[in-house]
Amino acid sequence: MLEKGTAYNSRTVSTKRMASKHDKTSKGHELDIDRYRVRQEPYYAETGGEIGLFTIASKSKMPVMLKGPTGCGKTRFVQYMAWKLGRPLITVACHEDLTASDLVGRYLLKGNETVWVDGPLTLGVKHGALVYLDEVVEARKDTTVIIHPLSDDRRMLPIEKKGQVVEAVDDFMLVISYNPGYQSVLKDLKQSTKQRFMAIEFTYPPPAIEMQVIEKEAGVNKETAQKLVKLGEKVRNLRNHGLEEGVSTRLLIYAGQLIGKGILPARACEAAVARPITDDPDMQRSIAELVKAIF
Ligand SMILES: Nc1ncnc2c1ncn2[C@@H]1O[C@H](COP(=O)(O)OP(=O)(O)O)[C@@H](O)[C@H]1O
Ligand SMILES: [Mg+2]
Numbered sequence: 001m002l003e004k005g006t007a008y009n010s011r012t013v014s015t016k017r018m019a020s021k022h023d024k025t026s027k028g029h030e031l032d033i034d035r036y037r038v039r040q041e042p043y044y045a046e047t048g049g050e051i052g053l054f055t056i057a058s059k060s061k062m063p064v065m066l067k068g069p070t071g072c073g074k075t076r077f078v079q080y081m082a083w084k085l086g087r088p089l090i091t092v093a094c095h096e097d098l099t100a101s102d103l104v105g106r107y108l109l110k111g112n113e114t115v116w117v118d119g120p121l122t123l124g125v126k127h128g129a130l131v132y133l134d135e136v137v138e139a140r141k142d143t144t145v146i147i148h149p150l151s152d153d154r155r156m157l158p159i160e161k162k163g164q165v166v167e168a169v170d171d172f173m174l175v176i177s178y179n180p181g182y183q184s185v186l187k188d189l190k191q192s193t194k195q196r197f198m199a200i201e202f203t204y205p206p207p208a209i210e211m212q213v214i215e216k217e218a219g220v221n222k223e224t225a226q227k228l229v230k231l232g233e234k235v236r237n238l239r240n241h242g243l244e245e246g247v248s249t250r251l252l253i254y255a256g257q258l259i260g261k262g263i264l265p266a267r268a269c270e271a272a273v274a275r276p277i278t279d280d281p282d283m284q285r286s287i288a289e290l291v292k293a294i295f
Pocket of ligand 2: 038071074075134
């Protein structure tokens with residue numbers, strides 16, 4: 001299933017929407033931290049001790065980096081951990097136009113007055129949230145200036161425009177995600193950034209767990225889930241033959257959902273697996289062959 005963030009009542013922040021009427025609370029212009037609470041337990045199948053590791057990191061005020069390919073459970077894991085630790089979750093999807101001000105906050109004109117509006121990072125630092133910077137490498141370089149003092153033992157957030165420095169409350173935790181597969185020399189995290197984070201490596205879940213995840217998330221039977229896991233394994237092996245990245249658990253779930261709705265497996269896997277991951281007709285044919293052999 002697609003990002004379930006909203007269903008769990010945690011929210012991805014759209015920095016452009018920050019000051020809309022919608023976000024106003026009784027306090028005026030502040031975003032309401034309660035909106036970011038994860039109220040229902042998200043389904044998460046542990047794959048190798050990551051829950052314990054993250055829990056210790058959170059208690060030790062250690063920032064965490066989640067490394068791994070797309071669609072392998074990083075976002076779901078953070079949602080689960082926010083619920084388990086009882087902390088609000090503020091997710092920021094980083095993009096190439098995302099600046100330090102988008103994270104920290106800015107002055108906005110309201111009628112005749114200018115008002116300060118906290119950005120998602122400031123909100124999290126003040127209220128003890130888990131702040132998840134998804135694909136942090138995409139953000140503008142000026143964001144590292146604020147990430148650095150926050151992610152070492154100072155735990156300070158400089159708010160340059162206000163001439164202030166805010167100290168993070170104990171429950172604040174910074175989490176970033178990073179896909180080593182996408183990085184180029186031009187776009188990579190600097191060692192000085194990387195070496196501030198404890199890293200948890202994510203890969204596709206092992207077969208038995210991936211099967212359980214597909215069964216549960218796509219609502220298909222064991223047999224279908226098993227076949228999709230098998231397909232996943234075979235397709236991921238094609239990486240040695242020119243495929244850029246293996247098929248994600250997310251796509252296998254999509255394929256399962258289509259099959260569950262009565263689409264023939266060949267068609268479902270074409271639409272949810274072969275076409276999304278490659279534009280190369282030969283590669284698509286190879287995947288179709290795999291599907292035929294498995295189903
Ligand atoms: N270990 C897991 N437990 C539960 N669901 C999982 C797990 N791994 C993957 N998923 C499923 O795969 C989907 C994609 O995972 P997601 O967390 O969005 O990936 P990422 O953030 O790594 O790109 C999730 O919505 C969820 O349905
Ligand atoms: Mg994600």
